[in-house]
Every structure is written in structure tokens, then in C-alpha cells.
Amino acid sequence: MRNILSFILIISFLFSNAQEKYVTLDYYLPSNISYNSEIPTPQEVIGFVPGEWHVSHDRLLMYMHRLADASPRIQIENRGTTYEGRPLVLLTISSEENLAKLEQIRKQHVSLVEKGSGSLNTEEMPIVINQGFSIHGNEPSGSNAALLYAYYLAAAEGEEIQNTLENSIILLDPSFNPDGLQRFAYWANTNKSKNINPDPQDREYSEVWPGGRTNHYWFDMNRDWLPVQLPESQARIATFHKWYPNILTDHHEMGSNSTFFFQPGIPSRTHPLTPQMNQDLTKEIGTYHAEALDKIGSLYYTEENYDDFYYGKGSTFPDINGSVGILFEQGSSRGHAQETENGLLTFPFTIRNQFTAALSTLEASQEMRMELLDYQRNFFEEARQTAKSGAYAFGSSKDPVSAYKLAEILKRHKIEIYDLNQDFNEDGKQFKRGTAYIVPKAQRQHKLLKAMFERRTEFRDSLFYDISAWTFPLAFNLDFAEEVSMKNAGQPIVELSKPSPALPAESNYAYLLNWNNYMAPKALNKILENDLRAKVAMEDFWLEGTNYGHGTIMVPVQNQKLDQQELFEFLSEISKESGVEITSINTGMTRGINLGSNQFRALKPQKVAIIVGVSITPYDAGEIWHLFDQRYDMKITKLDVKDLDETNLKEYTDIILPSSWGEGIAKKHASKLKDWTKAGGTIIAYRNAVKWMKSNNFIEYKSKENELIANNISFEDRGDFTGAQGIGGAIFEVKLDRSHPIAFGYKDDKIAMFRNTTIFMEADEQSYKNPIRYTEKPLLSGYISKPNLDSIASTVPFKHKSLGSGEVMLFTDNTNFRAFWYGTNKLLMNAIFFGEEM
Secondary structure (H helix, E strand, O other): OHHHHHHHHHHHHHHHHHHHHHOOHHHOOOOOOOEOOOOOOHHHHHOOOOOOOOOOHHHHHHHHHHHHHHOOOEEEEEEEEOOOOOEEEEEEEOOHHHHHOHHHHHHHHHHHHOOOHHHOOHHHOOEEEEEEEOOOOOOOHHHHHHHHHHHHHHHEOOHHHHHHHHOEEEEEEOOOOHHHHHHHHHHHHHOOOOOOOOOOOOHHHOOOOOOOOOOOOOOOHHHOOOOOOOHHHHHHHHHHHHHOOOEEEEEEEEOOOOOEEEOOOOHHHEOOOOOHHHHHHHHHHHHHHHHHHHHOOOOOEOOOOOOEOOOOOOOOHHHHOOOEEEEEEEEOOOOOEEEEOOEEEEHHHHHHHHHHHHHHHHHHHHHOHHHHHHHHHHHHHHHHHHOOOOEEEEEOOOOHHHHHHHHHHHHHOOOOOEEEOOOEEEOOEEEOOOOEEEEEOOOOOHHHHHHHHOOOOOOOOOOOOOOOOOOHHHHOOOEEEEEEOHHHEEEEOOOOOOOOOOOOOOOOOEEEEOOOOOOHHHHHHHHHHOOOOOEEEOOOEEEOOEEEOOOOEEEEOOOOOOOHHHHHHHHHHHHHHHOOOEEEEOOOOOEEOOOOOOOEEEOOOOOEEEEEOOOEOHHHHHHHHHHHHHHOOOOEEEEEHHHHHHOOOOOOOEEEEOOEOOOOOOOHHHHHHHHHHHOOOEEEEEOOHHHHHHHOOOOOOOEEOOOOOOOOOOOOOHHHHHHOOOOOOEEEEEEEOOOOHHHOOOOOOEEEEEEOOOOEEOOOOOHHHOOEEEEEEEEEEOOOOHHHHHHHOOOEOEEEEEEOOEEEEEEOOOOOHHHOOHHHHHHHHHHHHHHHHO
8 A cells, every 4th residue: 555655656746847847838828829929928027937936926016017018908007005015016908999098998887887877888888807816825826827817818819819808908906915925925935845745744835824825914805805904905995996897806725625616605695685696697607617617627616615795705895886706716736736635736737727717707708798787787776776765874972083984994985975064863872073974875885885884683594604794883883873864964075084183282280181082092102102101090070061981091291201391292293193182181170080089090101912823813913913003003022932932021011812723822831921920911812712711720710601402403414503503703782881991981881892702701790890791682783593692691701800910801702803893992902001900
């Protein structure tokens, strides 16, 4: 047996070497057409035929610019940069005649989605196709196929390609994720051997943490099409709404033992707001993929595994915008060649499948051009006809920044929003001019708006590829009314203006900082890191008719390192920069606690660290890194688990332990972290890490466990049965004790929390130890099984315990989810700044 395996491996080595060494463009390109010799081939620019090496983003970019210089069919533009400064380029490809009048064509195409589009003759209109590659950087066959696809479009000759270009505007994004692609290409290339080794255990096929899947801050960018929080996403969405493509393709990879997937996905897991015609068109386009893959002998499948529910993915976002989104998933070689259940999987083979799917998409678009253009027009016309009258309203007089951030997302999606012409009350909520917005329901983007604002608790299926709820007003913790009159609307907002509170007057006594504002932690950190004294109010107080709640920050004028004038100028600048209201006070005599009370507690500068590395979930860690670095301008030290033995922890006030995979970090580190905590540190654990904290005796808590018994469940359905018991992502209501420091800055005693774990911690017998507690009927939006819903009621997502001179805090929920769950970011910041006051 061993000899047979050795023989197979030898043959595999020889085959893979031959494939890598001798692969030519002929392996990929259609052979029945000629190519313009004046157009540079990929290997003439980047130095190798695609598939021999993994293309780095800089070389990919270099080739795209060379093509644009050489071909009159291509225009290239830079739409911005990534966090690491890499350009976000887009190639617009069509006939020379079309490119000469591109803006005219664009305006005519966009008019399809506007009122009065019935008179347009779609027979004479080009179709618009947006083809994007490798949004996950370690799924590189897409971007490597983009080299070939761009070359084909630039160099192919003959009547067929000319007709295609005359009837098409192709928006080609060669790399959705430049930073991740660069990171992965470096890994795969630096671990490549001359003699390609297809052993799956070779280092080449197991990249180091956090891997190349994510962007700079370790976000999965294929979940950001709807929230649009990242620069890469903002460029993509701007392109989408500039053009409204008829087809958008999203080229991915999956496990190495898989073949090739194309949509549609599982029919029962399609979002109800997606028209059936969208799925019918997706299926019809799929026949072109099947035919093309049949010709080259590639295995494939469809209507399995994946779904079209969450609109924040590249293949699903188009479906709520009058387009057809298509997901491609190629079994990944994860390097240059790997032995799999389906035989030897080479990198060139994966590239060829992606390239083939790009071509079959192009073919389908030509055959179905009028059908797709008419569908787009009908989608928006039907949306306008079915939209109800009236409007939504959202805002927050105490936190205008969060309201502004939601309005910013809506504007990115071309959703119409209005300011208020007057203050008004609705559903017990107060909406004030300058801090609230009105969104009419009767508008072109009606369906997208509904998808973003609706609460849904009933579903056709109980399994989801991603989250089941994303209700934006809940995510931002805003006052929200679903039925208001447009009579309260003022003028439509063309350009959003950031909130700008009135600057404080100069005081010789003290200043008060509003902790309700989302950006208050940024302002406080600036004050503390400049060695200025600040205190936090542990109780409410009133002054000149204004209520100042728990968590109000007081900055005295006396005994500061800055004199009165310098302090005034410094705080004025902070207020202007952060958008946080700072009020000048000229007396300490208040109703409630006076400003000299011991119930104002002195605050200290915080030096925060986060544990990262192998076993830590990079998404969770990246969200926290991004929150500190991008939102609050706070330094956070990333401590790698591999270095913990030698790391000096004494200088840190807080250490955050994100969710982890498997058993979490090694037990040998528990005693070191425990000693640090006992000496006065605050340790904050998230999601699965709370179990690690319990097993290592940092804290004790009782949990609820569901014992599932399968009755009348077949072997075939066992996966669906167990899968339905997970919480993939839903929204729940909690009740707050606003006098507890963890809840400082919240104006209401109930907020929405996002949850994607099944860790249910029972409440403490002492009620004051339960500052955050799920209500008896907590489900606000999303799917949860009946056993889990029964279990979550009245449990707690937060636990706190003193350990020696330090503090231990647990969060079962992700308070920083995907950078758009603004409403609970402050819980973490409260734990950081006010931990000692608990």
C-alpha cells in the first residue's frame, strides 16, 4: 500500500511540475479566435504566465495599467485607497465608440431605474456587467483569472468580441481586497518549492494567522456591502450606484475537496424581498456556466450550501437593487498544487474555471441582454408602485453623531433623506431638528430601505449562511418611528453635514462633557492622554434646568497643567473635532451631587492591550482594533499569544481577550493573566473566551444548557436539525441598570444587542449585579429556535467580578459587530474607562 501511495505522489509531483512549468496562455484562452499582438500578454508584464506564481497586487495593478495604455477598449480609474494605501482601481471596458460617449451611455442606463423609464428602448442599450474578483485575499484564483480576462477583452479579435463590446459596458474590478491579496501572494510564493509538493500538510497550504482572507483590520469584506464601513466597500458601492449594473459577479474559493459552485443557492433560503424573477434569471444564467464547464470537463454543483438571504454579501446585495448577483466558489488549491479527494488540484486549473465562468457570464449577458434590462426597469417601477406613503424617522438629540452615521450609510446607498421642518413626537419618541432625519418610503430605493429597517422574526427556513437580522436603527441605538407623516419633513439633504455642537464659553470653574455622544470616548481619551484631570459622575445631577446623567465627565479648571485660557482652547478644539458637546459651568452648586462631591470619581489614562494570534478569532480582534484605531484614535497594543511568555504585562491597565477558536489560548498563560488581574488589571473577555475564563477560574457563573433530542429526524436531515439550534446572528432586547458604570451614557433603559452565540449565563441572585439583562420576551429581529428562545429569556450577556485588586468582565455578545453595531460600542469603552468604579 505504501509503495502505491509513493507512486501516486511521484506521478503527482511530475504532473504538477509539468503543469506549472509548461502552462501557457493556450491552456486558458479560447483557441478559435486570434489575439492582437500589440496588446501585452500577462507574462510580458508580470514575468510569468498566470498560475506559475501567485500574482501580487502591485504586479496585478501594473498589468492593468499597461493594458489600459495599450488598448483603446479600456479606461482605468482609481476610486480611492485601502487602509494600507493600495489603489482601488476599476477597468471600464467596451468598444471605442461606447467609451467615447461613456457618460451619455451611463446616464441613459441609470434612467432605467428612474421614473418615466417606460419610453426607453432597451433593444438599443448596452448591458452593464460588474465583475469582481477575490474579495477574500486568500481565494486568489479570481484575481489571477482577472489577468487573463482583462487580456482577453483587450486583445481578442473578430466579429463576436466586437459585437459583445458594442453591446456591453464591463466594469472589471480585478481585486476587491488588495491588502489581503498581497498578504496571501507573499505567503504562497515564499513557501513555494521548485518541486511543487501537493502534500496538504506542507507549510505552503497553511498560512500564518490571521491569513490573507481579510483586509488590513481583519474584516471579512464580503459582509460589508450593506453597512459600507470600509474604504474598499465604499468604492464598490459608489461604483454600483453610479452604474446600476445588470449583473454583478463575485468570484470566491471554498474548501480544497470541493469542486465548483455557481448560483442559485438553496431556494428556501432566499430573502422574501428578492423577486422570484431574480432567481429565475439567476438559474437561466447558470445554464451558460454549466455548458461552459462541461466543455472543459470541470465538475460543478448548484442549489446547495449557499443562500441569498443576507443582503450584505456581494452576490446578494445586487438582488435587492434590481440586479442579478452571482456567486462563484472554486475549490481552492490554497497554493500551487494540492492533493484532494478529487485528485490533484493545481492553481492553473482553479484559475481556468474562474476565467471560464467570467466568459460564460459575458455570453449569458449577450443572449439575455434585453431580458435583464427590462427586469431592472420593472424592478424599480414595481418598487415605486408598492411603496407605502409616509416615512420613517430616526435620530437622537443626545447622540447626534450616531444618527449622522446611519444617515451617511443611507446616502451611500442613494436613499433619499430629509431634515425636519419642526420638532415632533411620535410613538413616545422625540425628534428634534438637527439631530434627526426623515426617510420617505415612496422612493426608488424602497425595497433596499425596507430590507435595512425591517424587523423579521418568521422565516421559511431555519438555516442561514450568514446572519438573519441586521435592523439598522436597532444597531445604532436610535429613536425610531416606522410611521410618520412627510408633513414633518423639511428639505431633502443633498450633502450631509457632520454634527457641530456649539462651542463652550470660557469658564473659570469647570466643563462638563456629554457621555451620551458616540464620540465621547475619543474626547475623554484626548483629555486624559494630555495629563489633564477629569472625573466621572456616579449619580445624576441638575443645573440650570438641564439633567446631567450618570457618566457625565467633569473637567475642573483649577490645578490643571494648562492655564484657564489654554484649557478653554484645548477643550474647544476637542469639541469641534469630535462633535461632542462640552458645556462650561461657573458654579459647583447643583441639584443632586455637587461638583465637589466624592461621587465624582477621578479617572486615569488607560493603556489597553488586546490578545491576538493563533486561536483568536481575527474578525473579533480586528473589529476591536478598528474601533480603537479608526473611531476613537486610541492606541491599543496587539499582544501575540506566541509571545505571551516573555511579555511584560505590568504597564497595561486593560487586556481584552476576543473570542477564540477551539480551546482558546494555552492554559499556561492563565496564571500569568490571573496574577496580572489580581495586581489591579482589568481583563475583558468576549464570546467563547468567557468559557475559557470560567475553566481557568477567573470567574464562576451558572449557565443554561439545552439538551436536544431528535424526534422523527432522519439521518439525511440530522445536519439541518442541529444547525437550526445555532444563533447565526439575531437581535435581542436587554434591560439596563443605567446607574451601573457599564451602562453609563445610555439614555433609555432598554437597548438592542446583537448575538451570535448560544452561551446563556444565568442572572446573579443579587439584582444589582445584573446591569444588563435580557427581557422575558427578548427577540427583536432574526431567527432563534424555540429551545434557545426559552433559554435566553432573563439571562445576562454581561458578568463582572473583582479578582484581587483587579476586575474580570465577560461579554457573551459581540458589542462591536462588523463595525456597524454602533449602539453597543460604548459598553466596551465603559468597561475600559470606568472598570475601577464597578
